Amino acid sequence: MASLIGFYSLVLGVIISFIITFFSVKNFKEPIVFDKKIIHFSFLQFFLVLISFLGLIVSFVNSDFSNETVFNNSHTTKPLFYKITGTWGNHEGSLLLWLLVLTLFAVLFIIKSNKQPTRYRILTLLFQQLIILGFFIFVLKTSSPFNYIYPVPNEGLGLNPILQDPALAIHPPILYLGYVGSSIIFSSTLAAVVLNYISKEWASHIKDWVIISWIFLTLGILLGSIWAYYELGWGGFWFWDPVENVSLMPWLALTTLIHCILVLEKRLLLTSWVVILSISTFTLSMCGTFLVRSGILNSVHTFANDPERGLFILIFLFSLIFMSLFVFFFFYRENDKTDYSIFFLSKETSIIVNNWFMMYFLSVVLIGTTYPIFLEVISSEKISVGPPFYNKLIAPFLIPFLFFMAIGPKLKWVKSDLSDKIYLILFLIISLFLSIFIVQNFKIEFLLNTILITFAFYLFFITVRDFVSKKYKNLSQNLAHFGFSLFILSILFNNIFATEVITNLKVGDTFKTEKFNINFESLSQKNKQNYKSIVGKLIIENSKGSIEVMEPELRIYNQPNISTSEADIKTGFLNDKFMTINIVQNQEYFNVRYQIKPFMIWIWFSILLITSGGLISMLKKKYEN
Amino acid sequence: MKIKLLPITVTFLFLIFFLVFFLGLKNPNIYKPNINEKKEIPFFTAKLFNSTTSINSNEIFVGKNFYLLNIWSSWCVPCRYEHEFLIKLNKEENLKIVGLNYKDNVKNAKNYLEELSNPYDISISDKSGLIAIEWGAYGVPETFLIHEKKILKKIIGPITSDLMKEIKELINL
Amino acid sequence: MYGRKVKLRFFFVISILIVLILSVSLILKSLEENVVYFQSPSEIKNFAELKKKKIRIGGMVKKNSISADSNEISFIITDFKNEINVSYNGVLPNLFEEGKGVVAEGFLKDRNYFLASKILAKHDENYMPPEVKAALEEK
Numbered sequence: 044m045a046s047l048i049g050f051y052s053l054v055l056g057v058i059i060s061f062i063i064t065f066f067s068v069k070n071f072k073e074p075i076v077f078d079k080k081i082i083h084f085s086f087l088q089f090f091l092v093l094i095s096f097l098g099l100i101v102s103f104v105n106s107d108f109s110n111e112t113v114f115n116n117s118h119t120t121k122p123l124f125y126k127i128t129g130t131w132g133n134h135e136g137s138l139l140l141w142l143l144v145l146t147l148f149a150v151l152f153i154i155k156s157n158k159q160p161t162r163y164r165i166l167t168l169l170f171q172q173l174i175i176l177g178f179f180i181f182v183l184k185t186s187s188p189f190n191y192i193y194p195v196p197n198e199g200l201g202l203n204p205i206l207q208d209p210a211l212a213i214h215p216p217i218l219y220l221g222y223v224g225s226s227i228i229f230s231s232t233l234a235a236v237v238l239n240y241i242s243k244e245w246a247s248h249i250k251d252w253v254i255i256s257w258i259f260l261t262l263g264i265l266l267g268s269i270w271a272y273y274e275l276g277w278g279g280f281w282f283w284d285p286v287e288n289v290s291l292m293p294w295l296a297l298t299t300l301i302h303c304i305l306v307l308e309k310r311l312l313l314t315s316w317v318v319i320l321s322i323s324t325f326t327l328s329m330c331g332t333f334l335v336r337s338g339i340l341n342s343v344h345t346f347a348n349d350p351e352r353g354l355f356i357l358i359f360l361f362s363l364i365f366m367s368l369f370v371f372f373f374f375y376r377e378n379d380k381t382d383y384s385i386f387f388l389s390k391e392t393s394i395i396v397n398n399w400f401m402m403y404f405l406s407v408v409l410i411g412t413t414y415p416i417f418l419e420v421i422s423s424e425k426i427s428v429g430p431p432f433y434n435k436l437i438a439p440f441l442i443p444f445l446f447f448m449a450i451g452p453k454l455k456w457v458k459s460d461l462s463d464k465i466y467l468i469l470f471l472i473i474s475l476f477l478s479i480f481i482v483q484n485f486k487i488e489f490l491l492n493t494i495l496i497t498f499a500f501y502l503f504f505i506t507v508r509d510f511v512s513k514k515y516k517n518l519s520q521n522l523a524h525f526g527f528s529l530f531i532l533s534i535l536f537n538n539i540f541a542t543e544v545i546t547n548l549k550v551g552d553t554f555k556t557e558k559f560n561i562n563f564e565s566l567s568q569k570n571k572q573n574y575k576s577i578v579g580k581l582i583i584e585n586s587k588g589s590i591e592v593m594e595p596e597l598r599i600y601n602q603p604n605i606s607t608s609e610a611d612i613k614t615g616f617l618n619d620k621f622m623t624i625n626i627v628q629n630q631e632y633f634n635v636r637y638q639i640k641p642f643m644i645w646i647w648f649s650i651l652l653i654t655s656g657g658l659i660s661m662l663k664k665k666y667e668n
Numbered sequence: 669m670k671i672k673l674l675p676i677t678v679t680f681l682f683l684i685f686f687l688v689f690f691l692g693l694k695n696p697n698i699y700k701p702n703i704n705e706k707k708e709i710p711f712f713t714a715k716l717f718n719s720t721t722s723i724n725s726n727e728i729f730v731g732k733n734f735y736l737l738n739i740w741s742s743w744c745v746p747c748r749y750e751h752e753f754l755i756k757l758n759k760e761e762n763l764k765i766v767g768l769n770y771k772d773n774v775k776n777a778k779n780y781l782e783e784l785s786n787p788y789d790i791s792i793s794d795k796s797g798l799i800a801i802e803w804g805a806y807g808v809p810e811t812f813l814i815h816e817k818k819i820l821k822k823i824i825g826p827i828t829s830d831l832m833k834e835i836k837e838l839i840n841l
Numbered sequence: 842m843y844g845r846k847v848k849l850r851f852f853f854v855i856s857i858l859i860v861l862i863l864s865v866s867l868i869l870k871s872l873e874e875n876v877v878y879f880q881s882p883s884e885i886k887n888f889a890e891l892k893k894k895k896i897r898i899g900g901m902v903k904k905n906s907i908s909a910d911s912n913e914i915s916f917i918i919t920d921f922k923n924e925i926n927v928s929y930n931g932v933l934p935n936l937f938e939e940g941k942g943v944v945a946e947g948f949l950k951d952r953n954y955f956l957a958s959k960i961l962a963k964h965d966e967n968y969m970p971p972e973v974k975a976a977l978e979e980k
Binding site for chain 2: 115197354413416417419
């Protein structure tokens, strides 16, 4: 029943889509007042998609296995929470969620843009409606979440247990808010280009949307990383896997866009940057969906693949790209009023320099991700591009990047000089000594690390100085940059000082190292609602005599029959202790991995700091108004 | 001149991207491997579907006939897609189709066959899933083409119209 | 002569081009060094010479081939035609089982012996690495 309602509201939604398009075109020709009908129908469309989405949730909660999506992804023994989150844990449901957020943002745009010119509003909504319509057809034609199966099966196939996790349950909606938020930026940029409306006012109006999408995208990626950290049992949080890369690419574009918008708002410069970045952010998000959903990429995160779906997204994606190219080349005109003179020592110069670095990082990730596809098509060689590629190409360039991040905010707009800025050099020397001190004391002879630590500290101290001297004028920027320095420092220390032991142990065995002993004391079994749990008890005694008990778990799920390792993680202020066990088939041995990872929690915390920078800049604007 | 060159280059660049992605889609990495193994079939004993009589593999795969062992289940969605092809294959004279009902509820399985019609010459059931393991099956559906107790072809995933043609060619050599 | 604005633009375009060419060549060069090729056991048997580079081997874990001691785990990867012995000291993925698909990354010691530094996990029980699928199909 719920599925039926869901299906028909979706179909109605498509019809509304055509109605909105019709009224928008009519209104666009005679733009005296903004037609109220567009508002009403957009709201109606949003509610229809919402009903459809709720319909799917109800089907999941009731375990209605006559619905193919529910049958494929749910099971009666699954806890209620995962029945609900299972709604968007699969391809069909997640697309419905995309659609829901798309229509939600269209409605929000109507509400928030009432001070903007009528023609601009209508055109933005028209572009947005085009995207919405594309997704409607995609959902209904290739991935309807409401397919009916008969005879009705008694039991579902279950949700992949590795996805049964709180962080991963809320990860997709948050990430989608970021992805889809960029659709509004895309639509409004195209509209602004067509109407030649790119101006300081437009910049400050669109800035909010950019920052909101950016916040959600950042949080979404953070959640995904946290999940990978404790669920995949590899002890890392970023593997340069294609699926991770496709979420990083729009993030890089969006972060660059934020900085460009700032310049545009102040000086009406970099308009073409803003246009191109707005277009690329959304197309990269779409491209991500394509690469992940079509199965064209090899990834450790497997998804259900279907070439027909891939073909549809591919055609849709490139139609949007070619449409934007057309709009850009035919309508885009440089603004005559722009003052082009850029002094080399100014805030905008440092932003431009770092924009280019960001573009470089983006192309590294893009090439690394798509190169295997190109090679396979051209020479049918199968390859994968590993983490060393990314580390090698990105790490050295972080050095100048960090430097410009540190000094850029200290420079003035238009033209600046270096008098009264002696502290900038002083801090650099302090950071260098500190870094050498650390490197010497811990015997890491690696030049690149020394320099990286130096510049990360440099950014760190310069941002801290502003907190101490209570310069709150640029609080949001300062906080975000401070967070970034902390992020780089934590990652560096995390990599350099990590300790790892991998061994195979039987119950009763002890593994000895110089610093600590690991004793596999016992093994216990428990039956849970939808899985069997095997918990090992391992005692770690270090040379100073302190004792830590680790209890890593193995879960053997009933439906589908999959085992997962649940790491036991002892999170601390300075380091995380991380342990996983795994069965070696037909052997008495257990594969045990123990890691001490320094500053793990600081990585998460620093990303939260960066995000809060964005949040504060939005709140501040509200407050000032 | 310069102004026109840029749009053309960029458009061209994206066209190349489109083409590569499109071609990449043509050989997608979906899970549907065909493995040719001229292996002896494993020996097993199974209950006839919907009865308590047991039958062993030597009694099933007799003579010079071709056999198609199809592992299916009523809860398996892709099995529904291949059903029409099984029915068409059933019309082949020198081919017998053996259905192995995998980890299924008998009532559901019966409904399934009543609804979609029964393409199997012999139906056996594998409630525990042990026989499927003996055959080295990865999941449902899975199909083996057998001749003189040797596996000629193994199809993982549902039979498609192309695969059906291939089977017809193999048995009419 | 050209105005200052035009000159500035010209200089700008040239410098962008140079940076672009430099970075692209840098990226391509490191790609060349860092890609990991995928091979099946049969391909390794037919190598003219052994590569020193890191490679990936894909196939099935042979039945009854897994053995373990406190240091390492050894097993055999097969593509039903040729086999290769693998020894590994590291974390095993959950879905590492006999008779299932596996991809190991590491270095070849000789034609029959492979030192793995990583075993790749897949999240899906029915998943067969696409490389394995392709390798098996080629036979």
